[in-house]
Amino acid sequence: MTFLGSATTLKSAAFGLAISAGLLLGQTSAEAAAKTAITVGMAIEPAGLDPTVAAPVAIGQVTWQNIFEGLTTIDKDGKIKPQLAESWQISPDGLTYTFKLRQGVKFHNGVAFDSSVAKFSIDRARGADSINPQKRYFASIDTVETPDASTLVLKLKQPAGSLLYWLGWPSSSIVEPKSAADNKTTPIGTGPFKFVSWSKGSKVDLARNADYWNKAVSLKLDTAAFRFISDPQAQAAALKAGDVDAFPEFGAPELIKSFEGDKRLTTVIGNTELKVVAGMNNTRKPFSDKKVRQALMMAVDRATVVEGAWSGFGTPIGSHYTPNDRGYKDLTGVYPYDAAKAKALLAEAGFPNGFTFTIKAPQMAYAQRTSQVLQAMFAEIGVTMNIETTEFPAKWVADVLKAADYDMTIVAHAEPMDIDIYSRDPYYFNYKNPAFNDVLKKVEMTSDAAGQEKLYGEAQTILANDVPALFLFVMPKLGVWDGKVKGLWENEPIPSNVLTDVHWVE
Structure with missing residues (x-):
């Protein structure tokens, strides 16, 4: 799509007429009013608006920290911060968490937040009939107690060192009991913005919550709209026309250069949690041989993969971890690109003439492009990949995730800090390493952040050496927005579009 040069001319003429009619003051007031509104573009429209009952990240990208809040939260640097719980104490054995809750907090419908509401939310998430997408993270909780209205006590079955982190996720949002069942279509939370309306197929409208409890926050936006545009060309057109003010996750890296020279729009490249990995079936020959997996990893030039798959935008990784994550280690040097060594290691594993296998690749652009690049690289060491x-x-869910009927596949894993998927049994990698599982158990046995980060480093190193999947790159957060818009997150330690600090500058 292209833009007509006449649009600028018409705007100039209209402005000139306003001046000649003595309406300059009115024009200025209108412009000023517009600076308290924002329209944010998203490629995917969520199927619902309750992040506690469904997994798609688009739900949280609209509602988390805007409408819904949790006992804790995750800030733009990926750090755990207090929210509806203003403080907490953890018993020496790690089995009792005592939260001091904020007082004076009300839901958008006027209902007060207290310990009974917090208990309802947690019991709802962990109950037998729960459909919470992260239900497993509540499994360590034995009982939820409410000694008084401002105190919540969680007693655990076993230590869960990451509990405070999980409580900050969208899936752990605190919901009001009477409105909870309707949150999918009319969400009610405690956040800085209230839900106004949802025009299916078009947009979700929010308005500032004048009674927001956190007086330390100075909200600059009166209204916000999330507009859904799936086609990348249409996304670019809407940005250039000013129909949307920001696209925090622009979907087409090949179109980024089209914004060069635009004096109004700015491009911001940040990190996400989207780890692109080519998973292998570790129980199927020849991928059951670690030497084969290591050889394939050495056959991959990650820089070329990033260039071919995502126009050069992305960060190579050497394990299932991103630079956003606590205790991140750059392990791309464990098995760096070396086609000659890869071929020699294949021969050592009994495949001097290579072998043939099939990759099941989803239809998404990044998966198809990456597969084609890998196909060419594997051919260089005598391996044929169909x-x-x-x-x-x-x-994909039926064949790969559930049935594990595949040789190799490729997908971007979106959950933050999801290195534990390699310890799940069953999981589609069919990777089993007791030493790795023990490290992750130790993570949960400690609530000391430094100790956890050291253990996460050990876990990353084990995966980098064992290569249960080919660790390729982290997809970037390609943000394009009006240069006068400030406060949007540049990086994405958790999928979100937090509007709390968003404002316009002149």
Whole structure:
């Protein structure tokens, strides 16, 4: 799509007429009023607006920290911060968490927040009939007690060192009991913005919560709209026309250069949690041989993969971890690109003439492009990889995630700090390493942040050496927005579009 040069001319003429009619004051007031509103573009429209009952990240990108809040929260640097719980104490054995709750907090419908509401939310998330997408993170909780209205006590079955982190996720949002069942369509939270309306297929409108409890926050926006535009060309068109003010996750890296020279728009490249990995079936020959997996890793030039798959935007990784994450280690040097060594290691593993296999690749652009680049690289060491496009999510979930019927696949894992997927049994990698599992158990046995980070480093190193998947790159957060918009997160330690600090400058 292109833009007509006449649009600028018409605007200039209208402005000139306003001056000649003596309406300059009115024009200025209108412009000033517009600076308290923002329209944010998103590629995917969520199917619902309750992050406590469904997994898609688009739900949290609209509602988390805008409408809904939690006992704790995750800030823009990925750090755990107090929210509806203003403080907490952890018993020496790590089995009792005592939270002091904020007082004077009200939901958008006027209902007061207290310990009974917090208990309802946690019991709802961990109950037998819970459909919470992160239900497993509540499994360590034995009882939820409410000694008084401002005190919540969680007693655990076993230590859960990451509990405070999980309580800050969208899926752990605190919900009001009477309105909880309707949050999917009319969400009610304690956040800085209230839900106004949802025009299906178009946008969600929010308005500032004048009664927001956190008086330390100075909200600059009166209204906000999330507009859903799936086509990348249409996204670019809407940005250039000013129909949307920001696209925090612009979907087409190949179009980023089209914004060069635009005096109004700015491009911001940040990090996300989207780890692109080519998972291998570790129980299927020849991928059951660690030497084969290591050889394939050495056959991969990550820089070339990033260039071919995502126009050069992305950060190479050497394990299932991102630079956003606590205790991150750059392990791309464990098995760096070396085709000659890769071929020699293949021969040592009994495949001097290579072998043939199939990758089940979802239809998404990054997966298809990455598969094609890998295909060419593997050919250099005598390995033939056939590409089978597999519809995502339905067929991929059925064939790969649930049935583990595949040789190799490729997908971007979006959950923050999800290195534990390699310890889950079953999980589609079919990777089993008791030493790795022990490290993750130790993470949960300690609530000391420094100790956890050291252990996470050990876990990353084990995966980098064992190569249960080919660790490729982290997809970037390609943000494009009006240069006068400030306060949007540049990085994405958790999928979100937090509007609390967003404001316009002149």
